[in-house]
Amino acid sequence: MSASQEHETEMDAVVLGAGFSGMYMLYRLRELGLSTRVYEAADGVGGVWYWNRYPGARCDSESVYYNYTFSEELFKEWSWSSRYPEQPEILQYLNYVADKFELRPDIQFSTRVTSAHYDEESNRWKIQTDTGEHVTAKYFITGVGCISTANVPNIKGLDSFEGDWYHTGYWPHEKVDFTGKRVGVVGTGSSGIQSIPEIAKEAAHLTVFQRTPQYSVPARNHSYTTEFLNEVNDNYSEIRKQMQESMAGMRFNFGERSILDDTPEERRRVLQEGWDRGGWEILFAYNDLITNEEGNDLVAEFIREKIRETVDDPETAEKLTPSNYYGTKRAIVDTEYFETYNRENVSLVDVKEAPIQEITSNGIRTADEEYELDALVFATGFDGMTGSLFKIDIRGRENVSLKEKWGNGAKTKTYLGLTTAGFPNMFMLTGPESPSVLGNMPATIEQHVEWVSDCIEHLRNSNVDVIEADAKAEKEWSKHCKELADSTLYTKTDSWYTGANISGKARGFPIYVGGYGPYREICDEVASKGYEGFSLI
Numbered sequence: 001m002s003a004s005q006e007h008e009t010e011m012d013a014v015v016l017g018a019g020f021s022g023m024y025m026l027y028r029l030r031e032l033g034l035s036t037r038v039y040e041a042a043d044g045v046g047g048v049w050y051w052n053r054y055p056g057a058r059c060d061s062e063s064v065y066y067n068y069t070f071s072e073e074l075f076k077e078w079s080w081s082s083r084y085p086e087q088p089e090i091l092q093y094l095n096y097v098a099d100k101f102e103l104r105p106d107i108q109f110s111t112r113v114t115s116a117h118y119d120e121e122s123n124r125w126k127i128q129t130d131t132g133e134h135v136t137a138k139y140f141i142t143g144v145g146c147i148s149t150a151n152v153p154n155i156k157g158l159d160s161f162e163g164d165w166y167h168t169g170y171w172p173h174e175k176v177d178f179t180g181k182r183v184g185v186v187g188t189g190s191s192g193i194q195s196i197p198e199i200a201k202e203a204a205h206l207t208v209f210q211r212t213p214q215y216s217v218p219a220r221n222h223s224y225t226t227e228f229l230n231e232v233n234d235n236y237s238e239i240r241k242q243m244q245e246s247m248a249g250m251r252f253n254f255g256e257r258s259i260l261d262d263t264p265e266e267r268r269r270v271l272q273e274g275w276d277r278g279g280w281e282i283l284f285a286y287n288d289l290i291t292n293e294e295g296n297d298l299v300a301e302f303i304r305e306k307i308r309e310t311v312d313d314p315e316t317a318e319k320l321t322p323s324n325y326y327g328t329k330r331a332i333v334d335t336e337y338f339e340t341y342n343r344e345n346v347s348l349v350d351v352k353e354a355p356i357q358e359i360t361s362n363g364i365r366t367a368d369e370e371y372e373l374d375a376l377v378f379a380t381g382f383d384g385m386t387g388s389l390f391k392i393d394i395r396g397r398e399n400v401s402l403k404e405k406w407g408n409g410a411k412t413k414t415y416l417g418l419t420t421a422g423f424p425n426m427f428m429l430t431g432p433e434s435p436s437v438l439g440n441m442p443a444t445i446e447q448h449v450e451w452v453s454d455c456i457e458h459l460r461n462s463n464v465d466v467i468e469a470d471a472k473a474e475k476e477w478s479k480h481c482k483e484l485a486d487s488t489l490y491t492k493t494d495s496w497y498t499g500a501n502i503s504g505k506a507r508g509f510p511i512y513v514g515g516y517g518p519y520r521e522i523c524d525e526v527a528s529k530g531y532e533g534f535s536l537i
């Protein structure tokens with residue numbers, strides 16, 4: 001036995017990650033009187049907002065909803081500067097929360113959990129870290145995020161590149177100065193679309209390597225007025241309730257009618273108003289954009305027209321025009337993204353037409369030509385939903401690993417997206433098959449954290465030692481999730497939701513599409529029926 005094993009620490013709960021979910025989980029568990037340790041790989045709080053520091057990074061959910069609502073005092077004392085604040089302001093908020101609730105003493109920074117094995121004999125999770133620590137815990141709770149494992153594409157020759165390269169999801173802390181440089185950005189998802197206009201302002205020349213064009217709608221970001229912020233604070237309780245009951249954890253909901261119910265003139269008016277107000281207004285304007293192919297195409301065509309109107313060069317405009325369904329990849333909001341292609345110093349390369357063949361010491365070589373670059377930015381996204389869980393060697397009963405049980409993502413099965421059979425006393429915050437990324441994340445996180453802490457409180461009050469999802473309940477939940485997803489257009493689009501962005505990853509759609517409010521009701525009902533579908537021992 002090594003010296004570190006001799007000093008095995010015993011805790012009631014271990015939580016992974018000090019982002020929105022891990023921090024609130026810690027807060028709730030401490031309220032219950034549980035000894036809790038949070039492990040965080042970074043040297044500060046914030047989760048994705050700690051790592052995603054690329055130019056132009058900001059949230060795409062409106063800030064007054066993109067925050068905690070559990071504490072009225074916190075809600076009212078924090079003032080957001082604008083509708084979509086930049087990453088530093090969001091990170092500042094999360095640091096403020098950590099300070100206000102004195103969370104840091106129970107967070108161990110710069111420490112990554114490498115394995116968590118359930119020991120049946122002692123009914124404890126045995127957890128190891130990359131710093132050689134051993135800790136045991138009754139409850140093992142993951143708050144590792146849904147899109148936090150960066151995907152750097154395996155392109156031949158990256159090691160030979162003589163310039164600097166970056167991934168948007170692991171951006172350096174110090175400012176990266178692109179002034180006078182020839183910069184290449186690979187990827188045009190949310191991260192690419194946010195960073196491209198900012199990098200273009202600095203670079204001598206920016207070449208964007210696009211595989212699939214994306215729909216994007218103007219964010220119409222603006223500063224908040226004191227009157228608006230006062231109105232929000234005055235309506236705190238009502239807003240919290242509206243968010244909890246809504247489909248996506250926002251104050252607003254989907255429109256009440258089908259897009260096909262409107263005349264062409266009325267539809268155009270609604271879409272134009274949505275375009276002018278910006279953000280996700282268009283996505284939420286009707287109730288069937290994600291299920292109705294014909295209706296989806298009407299919106300898609302409206303946005304395609306806007307792209308053609310905005311981009312001066314018709315050839316570039318055509319390359320930027322998407323042909324897939326609208327909204328079935330994460331809907332993107334931007335600030336002058338399409339306008340950026342009218343700049344003299346920006347060019348677009350379609351790498352579907354002429355695929356990237358290799359990275360050379362000087363830049364990128366496609367099937368057509370070599371592009372000389374001084375710096376390279378990968379805005380190539382993440383191994384979503386399961387990537388961060390699979391990085392940890394998690395093993396449940398009979399030493400079965402989570403990755404094995406879930407067939408490396410091909411057979412992901414959970415009960416309520418919170419638990420999985422064979423892994424007792426383990427909870428996944430915003431795990432696969434919960435609404436998570438289809439909703440406003442802080443709202444969906446609050447619901448999970450509150451459900452888990454209420455559950456643990458119940459277990460303690462009832463002298464129950466073990467809670468574990470029943471295989472039957474799990475099977476039914478996963479089947480229900482799949483049926484709902486298959487009734488939408490989401491599953492017909494290649495995206496990180498479906499795992500299509502990661503080569504070799506099995507295709508699926510491990511997200512509950514039935515809406516956040518209805519999901520919340522299901523979870524509450526399960527609890528009110530004595531945790532139906534779980535075995536409590």
Ligand code: N01
Binds near residue numbers: 154192212
């Ligand atoms: O990643 P993405 P992201 N060669 O997967 C391309 C959240 N987020 O970081 O579409 C060439 O969406 C890929 O092409 P294709 C948000 O939920 C939120 O932008 O797969 N290209 C695509 O264009 C978001 O959805 C905010 O054909 C390659 C791009 O890279 C999620 O994070 C801000 C390639 C990846 O797009 C992920 O967004 C940022 C290759 N080998 C992110 N591999 C907020 O606003 C991939 N691509 C809160």
